[in-house]
Amino acid sequence: MSPDLWSLIWDILQxxxxxxxxxxxxxxxxxxFTVIVxxxxxxxxxxxxxxxxxxxxxxxxxxxxxxxxxxxxxxKEFIPPRRAHKAAYYLTPVFVASVPTLALTAIPFxxxxxxxxxxxxxxxxxxxxxxxxxxxxxxxxxxxxRYTVIGSLRVIFQDVAAEIPLLLSALGVxxxxxxxxxxxxxxxxxxxxxxxxxxxxxLVFFIALIGEIERVPFDIPTAEQExxxxxxxxxxxxxxxxxxxGEYITFAAGTLLFVTLYLGGYLGPSFLPPMAWILIKMGIxxxxxxxxxxxxxxxxxxxxxSIGWKWLIPLAILNVLVTxxxxxxxxxxxxx
Amino acid sequence: xxEKQKLEEKWISWGPVHPASGQMRVxxxxxxxxxxxxxxxxxxxxxxxxxxxxxxxxxxxxxxxxKICILDASNVDLGFVKAMEELLNIRVPEKAKLLRTxxxxxxxxxxxxxxxxxxxxxxxxxxxxxWAINERELFLDxxxxxxxxxxxxxxxxxxxxxxxxxxGFKEKAFEILDYFEGRLKTLYDMFFNNKLFEMRTxxxxxxxxxxxxxxxxxxxxxxxxxVKMDVRKDEPYAAxxxxxxxxxxxxxxxxxxxxxxxxxEMRESVKIMKQVLEMLPSGRVKVKxxxxxxxxxxxxxxxxxxxxxxxxxxxxxxxxxYRVKIATPSFKNLSLLRHISKGSLVADxxxxxxxxxxxxxxxxx
Numbered sequence: 130m131s132p133d134l135w136s137l138i139w140d141i142l143q144x145x146x147x148x149x150x151x152x153x154x155x156x157x158x159x160x161x162f163t164v165i166v167x168x169x170x171x172x173x174x175x176x177x178x179x180x181x182x183x184x185x186x187x188x189x190x191x192x193x194x195x196x197x198x199x200x201x202x203x204x205k206e207f208i209p210p211r212r213a214h215k216a217a218y219y220l221t222p223v224f225v226a227s228v229p230t231l232a233l234t235a236i237p238f239x240x241x242x243x244x245x246x247x248x249x250x251x252x253x254x255x256x257x258x259x260x261x262x263x264x265x266x267x268x269x270x271x272x273x274x275r276y277t278v279i280g281s282l283r284v285i286f287q288d289v290a291a292e293i294p295l296l297l298s299a300l301g302v303x304x305x306x307x308x309x310x311x312x313x314x315x316x317x318x319x320x321x322x323x324x325x326x327x328x329x330x331x332l333v334f335f336i337a338l339i340g341e342i343e344r345v346p347f348d349i350p351t352a353e354q355e356x357x358x359x360x361x362x363x364x365x366x367x368x369x370x371x372x373x374x375g376e377y378i379t380f381a382a383g384t385l386l387f388v389t390l391y392l393g394g395y396l397g398p399s400f401l402p403p404m405a406w407i408l409i410k411m412g413i414x415x416x417x418x419x420x421x422x423x424x425x426x427x428x429x430x431x432x433x434x435s436i437g438w439k440w441l442i443p444l445a446i447l448n449v450l451v452t453x454x455x456x457x458x459x460x461x462x463x464x465x
Numbered sequence: 466x467x468e469k470q471k472l473e474e475k476w477i478s479w480g481p482v483h484p485a486s487g488q489m490r491v492x493x494x495x496x497x498x499x500x501x502x503x504x505x506x507x508x509x510x511x512x513x514x515x516x517x518x519x520x521x522x523x524x525x526x527x528x529x530x531x532k533i534c535i536l537d538a539s540n541v542d543l544g545f546v547k548a549m550e551e552l553l554n555i556r557v558p559e560k561a562k563l564l565r566t567x568x569x570x571x572x573x574x575x576x577x578x579x580x581x582x583x584x585x586x587x588x589x590x591x592x593x594x595x596w597a598i599n600e601r602e603l604f605l606d607x608x609x610x611x612x613x614x615x616x617x618x619x620x621x622x623x624x625x626x627x628x629x630x631x632x633g634f635k636e637k638a639f640e641i642l643d644y645f646e647g648r649l650k651t652l653y654d655m656f657f658n659n660k661l662f663e664m665r666t667x668x669x670x671x672x673x674x675x676x677x678x679x680x681x682x683x684x685x686x687x688x689x690x691x692v693k694m695d696v697r698k699d700e701p702y703a704a705x706x707x708x709x710x711x712x713x714x715x716x717x718x719x720x721x722x723x724x725x726x727x728x729x730e731m732r733e734s735v736k737i738m739k740q741v742l743e744m745l746p747s748g749r750v751k752v753k754x755x756x757x758x759x760x761x762x763x764x765x766x767x768x769x770x771x772x773x774x775x776x777x778x779x780x781x782x783x784x785x786x787y788r789v790k791i792a793t794p795s796f797k798n799l800s801l802l803r804h805i806s807k808g809s810l811v812a813d814x815x816x817x818x819x820x821x822x823x824x825x826x827x828x829x830x
Binding site: 177345348429430431 | 498585588589590591592593594595596599655656659661662664810812813
């Protein structure tokens with residue numbers, strides 16, 4: 130190979146984009162997050178439920194259990210249903226696992242550490258979220274099984290009920306910061322986190338977020354007692370692993386978005402780098418969500434829809450109106 | 466064929482191989498979201514225990530009789546033994562009476578805890594499943610300490626109980642009961658007082674007082690509808706006359722009230738067990754019994770964890786009873802399912818079924 134090519138490769142290896150894509154928030158971060166959070170979730174839930182959880186693989190507290198499980202899934206056979214649409218059946222798990230990662234590209238990990246710096250970063254994140262029900266629908270339909278179809282229909286019902294309040298409550302943040310750019314949003318929280326300026330909006334966003342990432346008490350699309358495993362029923366082996374992977378990436382993206390919008394993102398005292406602060410905040414939020422999973426039963430689908438349409442959306446609109454009033458009558462809250 | 470006719474011909478089967486149905490199935494019709502009609506279909510676990518009893522002596526029939534409802538072994542056992550004692554005309558020693566009461570209440574708690582865990586599971590609340598099963602283990606150990614067997618105790622036999630209280634039992638029992646009282650409060654905060662659990666169960670599967678009596682509900686299901694009826698009070702057996710306890714009743718008769726009745730019953734059971742331990746005298750726990758049943762017939766009523774269980778025994782002189790007829794509470798309660806499911810959603814079906822606390826083995830016998 131010519132020395133030019135070598136220097137080109139060297140340049141690529143040295144570039145910041147490469148670091149971002151490979152380490153944070155790229156492949157290494159996603160893989161590490163999934164491995165650690167799956168393990169932590171099992172361990173914390175086990176503690177809540179008064180049992181041991183993973184114990185043996187990896188000497189200390191079963192820390193390598195997730196890796197062992199992933200290896201097991203890798204070597205398992207997957208059996209597609211006879212009447213399944215084969216192409217869609219095999220392809221959608223790949224998309225389910227890869228599409229949510231796009232949301233991470235918009236999240237700033239420090240002032241100049243964004244994979245895809247854009248003035249519409251917030252909208253990019255929401256656009257990616259909006260794709261997930263479509264993928265679930267294709268997956269459920271491709272399996273040609275009534276449980277999966279019901280499961281994916283429920284995903285759509287739920288996501289519509291959750292996504293509208295999600296976007297509406299984020300609107301308050303946009304009004305306060307005057308920008309869709311996530312870096313600007315974080316920077317305008319230097320004085321005070323938006324969670325304090327927008328408690329109502331933060332609450333609505335948090336509840337809608339749980340619905341969006343389909344966790345207990347809103348894990349209706351995969352309600353085991355009713356739907357076996359929802360739209361994921363027909364998948365096995367690494368295809369199932371990919372679906373779970375996608376779920377946890379959505380989890381990561383959702384919590385990061387909440388931290389960025391309401392908890393000051395990467396801001397924090399300067400004895401730790403900004404990247405550490407956003408990860409710490411994210412870790413606390415993940416811990417909280419896992420505890421919620423241990424402390425609540427599942428809701429019924431009509432109850433979730435009525436919460437979404439009758440409470441979260443009006444509250445989010447109220448939040449927008451209150452924010453408008455505040456900005457109009459007390460412009461000093463915008464700072465400057 | 467019209468759309469409605471097509472719908473009427475379509476029966477959907479929930480169970481018998483379903484993670485939440487138990488060894489029975491519920492056939493139902495739905496228009497997608499609402500339950501239109503429903504038939505609880507039992508009979509997958511029929512073991513002919515009534516017939517088995519005809520070929521067993523009064524002692525060797527007990528292990529089979531207990532299998533009617535293994536979660537609630539002692540209460541079922543006591544019903545059978547009571548009928549036998551009536552036939553044989555035996556007076557049971559005072560200590561045996563108290564120990565029988567103790568064992569029955571212990572079984573009531575284990576049975577209700579098992580139900581709590583199932584209720585948690587069908588509500589998607591796995592923490593409660595683990596907690597309740599964990600607490601149940603303590604009582605299983607306690608029962609094993611007393612009867613030297615796990616789960617299927619075979620403790621109550623005609624003439625008394627099989628074993629006297631072992632050494633250190635009283636202290637162990639008090640320790641477990643005190644601990645469990647604290648855990649019951651936590652369980653209340655976590656599960657029964659949980660807002661989301663109330664949302665799932667309040668106003669679901671309402672059984673009015675009038676209907677509960679008319680349709681023959683039993684046990685906590687009957688009391689959940691506000692009928693204050695309990696064989697332990699109405700027709701006291703064992704040592705229930707001597708202990709002080711209350712009968713919890715519900716008001717509205719919905720699934721939540723039935724759950725709360727069971728929860729409160731666990732508290733009352735702890736109260737009874739503590740009193741029994743304090744009252745325990747010294748003396749014999751078993752009297753000698755004849756093996757041959759005299760001719761005659763006997764009828765017994767016992768309040769098991771799921772409701773009143775009846776044994777009707779006919780004897781024509783011999784080591785075995787001539788005929789044993791058993792009326793089990795799960796059968797009575799499962800027959801209510803069609804009534805309480807009117808106007809409910811399909812998603813409520815598991816909650817409806819488990820709010821009745823049915824045990825398919827119990828209803829099949």
